[in-house]
Amino acid sequence: xxxxxxxxxxxxxxxxxxxxxxxxxxxxxxxxxxxxxxxxxxxxxxxxxxxxxxxxxxxxxxxxxxxxxxxxxxxxxxxxxxxxxxxxxxxxxxxxxxxxxxxxxxxxxxxxxxxxxxxxxxxxxxxxxxxxxxxxxxxxxxxxxxxxxxxxxxxxxxxxxxxxxxxxxxxxxxxxxxxxxxxxxxxxxxxxxxxxxxxxxxxxxxxxxxxxxxxxxxxxxxxxxxxxxxxxxxxxxxxxxxxxxxxxxxxxxxxxxxxxxxxxxxxxxxxxxxxxxxxxxxxxxxxxxxxxxxxxxxxxxxxxxxxxxxxxxxxxxxxxxxxxxxxxxxxxxxxxxxxxxxxxxxxxxxxxxxxxxxxxxxxxxxxxxxxxxxxxxxxxxxxxxxxxxxxxxx
Amino acid sequence: xxxxxxxxxxxxxxxxxxxxxxxxxxxxxxxxxxxxxxxxxxxxxxxxxxxxxxxxxxxxxxxxxxxxxxxxxxxxxxxxxxxxxxxxxxxxxxxxxxxxxxxxxxxxxxxxxxxxxxxxxxxxxxxxxxxxxxxxxxxxxxxxxxxxxxxxxxxxxxxxxxxxxxxxxxxxxxxxxxxxxxxxxxxxxxxxxxxxxxxxxxxxxxxxxxxxxxxxxxxxxxxxxxxxxxxxxxxxxxxxxxxxxxxxxxxxxxxxxxxxxxxxxxxxxxxxxxxxxxxxxxxxxxxxxxxxxxxxxxxxxxxxxxxxxxxxxxxxxxxxxxxxxxxxxxxxxxxxxxxxxxxxxxxxxxxxxxxxxxxxxxxxxxxxxxxxxxxxxxxxxxxxxxxxxxxxxx
Numbered sequence: 001x002x003x004x005x006x007x008x009x010x011x012x013x014x015x016x017x018x019x020x021x022x023x024x025x026x027x028x029x030x031x032x033x034x035x036x037x038x039x040x041x042x043x044x045x046x047x048x049x050x051x052x053x054x055x056x057x058x059x060x061x062x063x064x065x066x067x068x069x070x071x072x073x074x075x076x077x078x079x080x081x082x083x084x085x086x087x088x089x090x091x092x093x094x095x096x097x098x099x100x101x102x103x104x105x106x107x108x109x110x111x112x113x114x115x116x117x118x119x120x121x122x123x124x125x126x127x128x129x130x131x132x133x134x135x136x137x138x139x140x141x142x143x144x145x146x147x148x149x150x151x152x153x154x155x156x157x158x159x160x161x162x163x164x165x166x167x168x169x170x171x172x173x174x175x176x177x178x179x180x181x182x183x184x185x186x187x188x189x190x191x192x193x194x195x196x197x198x199x200x201x202x203x204x205x206x207x208x209x210x211x212x213x214x215x216x217x218x219x220x221x222x223x224x225x226x227x228x229x230x231x232x233x234x235x236x237x238x239x240x241x242x243x244x245x246x247x248x249x250x251x252x253x254x255x256x257x258x259x260x261x262x263x264x265x266x267x268x269x270x271x272x273x274x275x276x277x278x279x280x281x282x283x284x285x286x287x288x289x290x291x292x293x294x295x296x297x298x299x300x301x302x303x304x305x306x307x308x309x310x311x312x313x314x315x316x317x318x319x320x321x322x323x324x325x326x327x328x329x330x331x332x333x334x335x336x337x338x339x340x341x342x343x344x345x346x347x348x349x350x351x352x353x354x355x356x357x358x359x360x361x362x363x364x365x366x367x368x369x370x371x372x373x374x375x376x377x378x379x380x381x382x383x384x385x386x387x388x389x390x391x392x393x394x
Numbered sequence: 395x396x397x398x399x400x401x402x403x404x405x406x407x408x409x410x411x412x413x414x415x416x417x418x419x420x421x422x423x424x425x426x427x428x429x430x431x432x433x434x435x436x437x438x439x440x441x442x443x444x445x446x447x448x449x450x451x452x453x454x455x456x457x458x459x460x461x462x463x464x465x466x467x468x469x470x471x472x473x474x475x476x477x478x479x480x481x482x483x484x485x486x487x488x489x490x491x492x493x494x495x496x497x498x499x500x501x502x503x504x505x506x507x508x509x510x511x512x513x514x515x516x517x518x519x520x521x522x523x524x525x526x527x528x529x530x531x532x533x534x535x536x537x538x539x540x541x542x543x544x545x546x547x548x549x550x551x552x553x554x555x556x557x558x559x560x561x562x563x564x565x566x567x568x569x570x571x572x573x574x575x576x577x578x579x580x581x582x583x584x585x586x587x588x589x590x591x592x593x594x595x596x597x598x599x600x601x602x603x604x605x606x607x608x609x610x611x612x613x614x615x616x617x618x619x620x621x622x623x624x625x626x627x628x629x630x631x632x633x634x635x636x637x638x639x640x641x642x643x644x645x646x647x648x649x650x651x652x653x654x655x656x657x658x659x660x661x662x663x664x665x666x667x668x669x670x671x672x673x674x675x676x677x678x679x680x681x682x683x684x685x686x687x688x689x690x691x692x693x694x695x696x697x698x699x700x701x702x703x704x705x706x707x708x709x710x711x712x713x714x715x716x717x718x719x720x721x722x723x724x725x726x727x728x729x730x731x732x733x734x735x736x737x738x739x740x741x742x743x744x745x746x747x748x749x750x751x752x753x754x755x756x757x758x759x760x761x762x763x764x765x766x767x768x769x770x771x772x773x774x775x776x777x778x779x780x781x782x783x784x785x786x787x788x
């Protein structure tokens with residue numbers, strides 16, 4: 001039996017993730033597999049934990065890439081911290097906040113929602129009003145909302161939550177590696193991210209960190225965690241709990257993906273966090289200058305994410321036609337989410353793609369695709385404007 | 395900041411998995427990443443589903459690699475099929491059966507256990523006695539028990555379960571790709587496996603299959619599935635439910651691992667299932683001939699797995715000393731599990747390692763390590779015996 005060879009196209013990935021993977025990471029991932037309890041692998045796990053702590057800017061021992069995608073890391077925070085009957089306040093500014101509420105509701109917790117319209121953020125004082133009205137065990141919210149491009153301040157919310165005796169858990173799936181996520185300085189109790197956005201590895205892992213307050217709550221639960229696979233008490237018997245010098249089998253660690261994220265973290269730290277954040281900001285500025293030169297506008301009102309740009313689709317331009325045209329040029333951008341479908345594009349500038357070449361390539365292709373749909377613009381203006389931003393930053 | 399390059403040793407992996415990964419799979423895995431909703435990726439998903447159905451010998455549409463390791467696939471079966479108050483009968487012949495019971499208990503189901511001593515199997519009629527005593531919604535058991543090396547017959551149990559109105563779910567983590575797993579012929583309603591044993595890919599995915607009876611139960615649940623990440627109703631909106639021609643975002647598919655398992659399935663089907671099963675049996679026969687020539691014995695009483703051999707550690711030989719010695723030669727075998735720790739070794743002959751060279755290499759190294767501990771044997775007898783099995787099979 002002859003079956004077709006794997007032969008996918010080579011794309012420029014400028015949607016909400018995965019972003020393109022650095023060849024160093026692909027190479028690391030293709031290293032021959034070793035056993036998940038091999039002493040050499042345990043050392044790789046220790047390095048990965050140590051480097052992930054640096055990226056999360058935390059001393060939290062309990063900092064690991066979980067063996068599933070970002071969504072599972074979000075679920076892990078909620079199922080470990082919540083028990084039936086607990087009160088949790090979930091901040092919703094887009095799809096991923098809604099999803100947190102949905103996942104939380106499956107724990108049997110009493111889910112109370114604070115919402116802001118798509119494209120805006122929730123003023124921190126609204127969490128204070130809600131906590132004053134009635135205490136809660138946990139406040140959960142999204143730091144970087146991938147569906148709307150909004151950057152929700154979380155440090156102020158953490159201060160409020162703690163003042164009212166609540167923990168705080170954040171979804172930083174889109175921000176980690178591209179924007180500061182200062183777990184210790186901001187006093188965040190739990191955070192979860194993914195491997196495939198600003199960290200630049202392939203999708204498949206969820207880096208999480210849990211602080212001492214969260215661990216205490218998890219260790220003193222009345223009921224077992226409803227998910228065996230995501231039970232942190234078991235997981236840290238494998239990754240090492242910081243006390244016992246033994247590693248107890250839980251599940252079989254995804255060796256090749258751990259190789260990949262180790263190399264991704266190594267690249268992040270070799271570049272330096274501040275330099276990496278500045279690179280994401282500069283790409284965003286250049287891209288926005290290019291958009292504006294074409295007369296396009298951003299959807300997001302509130303503080304904006306540099307790595308995820310939600311762009312209003314102009315009158316008369318068809319979403320799918322444009323995206324199909326870009327895909328013919330092997331460029332992927334993404335459509336809007338939920339109520340924003342057909343009205344916006346989501347354009348990622350993440351990891352290796354937060355750079356001049358991808359920005360210029362995309363703007364140039366968008367210009368052509370827009371013109372083909374009869375959209376009026378000044379040819380070359382977008383590329384010039386973006387280039388000028390890069391020139392002036394030199 | 396300079397951080398150390400990834401540089402793990404190159405091991406011969408003859409423990410219970412991961413086994414060594416075919417270089418073709420490593421190469422496929424290092425293919426540049428594309429988007430998880432890219433039309434080209436959706437085609438790769440369809441191919442992967444189709445090929446996985448062939449390996450599972452089923453027409454079940456709902457056959458996919460889940461985005462987490464084998465343990466999560468086992469949990470997915472139980473949390474999707476069970477609701478609080480349901481009765482489930484779990485067959486336990488070793489650690490992985492115990493774990494199924496533990497995971498099932500976290501669903502709020504009433505878990506009823508049927509046990510056999512380690513190394514033995516459960517006679518199918520014991521399931522009939524238990525079902526006659528009281529009906530159950532589900533019978534769950536392990537096909538190939540990795541902790542004891544026993545092969546539990548499941549077709550007869552399926553017939554009994556159905557006769558009493560129960561579903562049957564099996565853990566075939568260790569058998570799939572190395573022993574027949576005939577989902578349709580045996581009328582198995584749900585099965586879960588892993589990527590890193592006889593399929594030969596790296597760890598990280600859990601191939602599962604769900605038949606029509608299981609899907610009907612899942613679609614008519616009273617409560618939502620307690621895990622959002624493992625909720626099959628949502629998962630098959632992404633993988634395709636066989637009806638609607640749309641793919642709805644659930645989580646971000648682990649693109650590189652899907653590349654890997656696609657290539658692994660391609661290799662399995664190109665070899666042919668029957669040839670692959672025969673190769674695993676032959677490696678087992680040769681290895682056992684070698685063991686016997688050294689005076690060693692197998693622990694397992696019941697029908698034995700070819701791919702996972704549980705070997706009694708002879709009197710006077712120290713477990714850790716021997717395994718450390720083998721690891722110096724870059725050969726990994728595994729210790730015993732739970733009550734068998736220190737008393738047995740677990741030796742895997744899986745995927746590419748179900749072959750003459752790994753068997754001979756291991757026997758030769760074991761011989762030397764045993765002699766170093768003062769164990770008496772006839773030098774060269776093991777290698778001769780194993781070689782003779784391969785010669786006579788030509």
